[in-house]
Amino acid sequence: MNVHIFSSNEELNEAAAGLLAATLHTKANAVLGLATGSTPVGVYEKLVELYKKGSVSFKSAKTFNLDEYVGLPRDHSESYYTFMNTRLFQHIDLPAENAHIPNGNAEIVQEECVRYDQMIEQAGGIDIQILGIGHNGHIGFNEPGPTLQSATHLVDLHEETRKANARFFDSIDDVPVQAITVGLGTIMKSKTILLLAKGSDKAEIMHRALRGPIDPQCPASFLQLHPQLIVMTDSEAGRLLK
Numbered sequence: 042m043n044v045h046i047f048s049s050n051e052e053l054n055e056a057a058a059g060l061l062a063a064t065l066h067t068k069a070n071a072v073l074g075l076a077t078g079s080t081p082v083g084v085y086e087k088l089v090e091l092y093k094k095g096s097v098s099f100k101s102a103k104t105f106n107l108d109e110y111v112g113l114p115r116d117h118s119e120s121y122y123t124f125m126n127t128r129l130f131q132h133i134d135l136p137a138e139n140a141h142i143p144n145g146n147a148e149i150v151q152e153e154c155v156r157y158d159q160m161i162e163q164a165g166g167i168d169i170q171i172l173g174i175g176h177n178g179h180i181g182f183n184e185p186g187p188t189l190q191s192a193t194h195l196v197d198l199h200e201e202t203r204k205a206n207a208r209f210f211d212s213i214d215d216v217p218v219q220a221i222t223v224g225l226g227t228i229m230k231s232k233t234i235l236l237l238a239k240g241s242d243k244a245e246i247m248h249r250a251l252r253g254p255i256d257p258q259c260p261a262s263f264l265q266l267h268p269q270l271i272v273m274t275d276s277e278a279g280r281l282l283k
């Protein structure tokens with residue numbers, strides 16, 4: 042595991058975007074695993090800057106997002122589909138057909154989960170997976186529990202997660218109760234994982250995830266087992282990792 046603690050958000054965003062750009066330079070048809078949440082927003086902004094400067098192209102890349110709410114219309118302002126389009130996809134040259142997000146409105150969710158994993162597999166797996174972390178240690182929407190699931194699956198969101206995400210909605214009642222998430226197995230098969238964390242409210246969970254026991258009650262703790270884990274934090278989120 043490589044842990045990088047940055048003194049400013051700017052440096053963190055630049056380093057993370059630089060790593061993604063480097064992946065695309067080495068392999069133009071790289072498969073990127075993308076995340077939502079507030080943490081990667083600045084990284085996407087840097088990627089857009091790099092693209093506009095002509096330093097990186099996504100035209101042969103493929104992307105797979107980690108998760109999507111169930112039952113939220115695709116064009117809802119808080120769907121992850123809208124998030125990715127407004128934050129990244131509409132600003133770069135990634136072909137629309139190469140950008141994948143689970144369909145949270147699929148008629149048969151189970152079939153959608155199987156289809157999603159098959160598409161990742163057919164693309165050759167994820168070359169680099171960006172992850173944020175929830176306050177309870179969730180990655181994607183893999184919530185803590187007695188067991189974790191390997192494949193893409195339907196998940197009941199924990200109250201804590203819905204509360205944390207309520208800031209993006211008018212009220213907590215508007216936050217969906219379920220989501221589709223890529224499973225731990227799919228995440229762990231990524232060739233490289235880039236875990237990002239920002240802010241003092243993430244310090245404790247980052248310590249538990251990276252220095253504590255490997256425990257399904259903290260899904261991110263399984264990342265300790267990954268041979269190519271790169272961690273980038275700001276000084277606050279990385280405070281307990283030094």
Ligand SMILES: N[C@@H]1[C@@H](O)[C@H](O)[C@@H](COP(=O)(O)O)O[C@@H]1O
Pocket residue numbers: 076077078079080081107108172173174175176180181182202206
């Ligand atoms: N499903 C997402 C995760 O992919 C994200 O990493 C996490 C943290 O979000 P944030 O970066 O806003 O703290 O919560 C969300 O619920």
